[in-house]
Structure formats: C-alpha cells, structure tokens
Amino acid sequence: MVTAESRFGVRPEEIAYRTLDGETIIINLVIAIPAAYALAVRPVKKWRDVLFFFISTKFLPVVASILPIWILAKNLGLLNSRNVLIILYTGINLPLAIWMLRSFFREIPRELIEAAEIDGASLRGQLTSIILPMAAP
Secondary structure (H helix, E strand, C coil): CCCHHHHHCCCHHHHHHHHHHHHHHHHHHHHHHHHHHHHHHCCCCCHHHHHHHHHHHHHCCHHHHHHHHHHHHHHCCCCCCHHHHHHHHHHHHHHHHHHHHHHHHHCCCHHHHHHHHHCCCCHHHHHHHHHHHHHCC
16 A cells, blocks of 8 residues: 555655645745835834834743643634644744845835836835845845
C-alpha cells in the first residue's frame, strides 16, 4: 500500500503543518502589506510609537502569555483546532512582517508614487503596479 510517508517521506501530520504555515503566511501578507504601505508612504504623526508598539509585542515572554491564550481559546471553543494555531501564528509574526515590509516600501523612490498619483492611479493601483513589483525580490 502506497502512503504519503512511503511515497514522499513525509508523515500526514507534517503535511498538515506545512499547509498551516502557508495559510499563515498568506494571511500575514494580506494584512501586513497595506499596513506597511500606510506607514511607509503616508506616515502618521506618531509613527515611531506605532512601530515601537509593533516590535514591542515580540518582547512579551511566551510563558506570560500561554495561560491567557489557553483560557481564551477554551472559552471560544478553539482548543485542539487549526484555527487557533493560525490565529496565534498570525499574531506572532504580523508585527515583524509589518516592520520588514515597511523598510522595503520606504526604499521605493517617492517620485514614482507621485508620478502614479498624477497619472490618476488609486492607492490600490499604486500598490499593485508600482510598490509591490519594485519591493519584490
């Protein structure tokens, strides 16, 4: 009998976690790209405070947050489910994704964005036709 483990050398549990990582990456990018674009191109008055808030979430010890997360997951009926892992992985990685994408977006010349505005490009058009292609590796 041919199984995923014998054919590909991967256990079914590993396949589930690999798709979980992919889902989390997609969710992080969908949320982080507009947030980083907003902070890079149209900064708010207290942008340093906003960035510090994003990065300070990484300072919280995991031990200090395990019990509240477990209680919240239990009350919402999410214990032992993929959804709670997706929410946790997204919450853990989102601040770092916003921080890193903002630095990429800041490197794009402001003149290109202004030229797109003059040509009538919407914010979404600027993001999809100018910013993302230039920031991509």
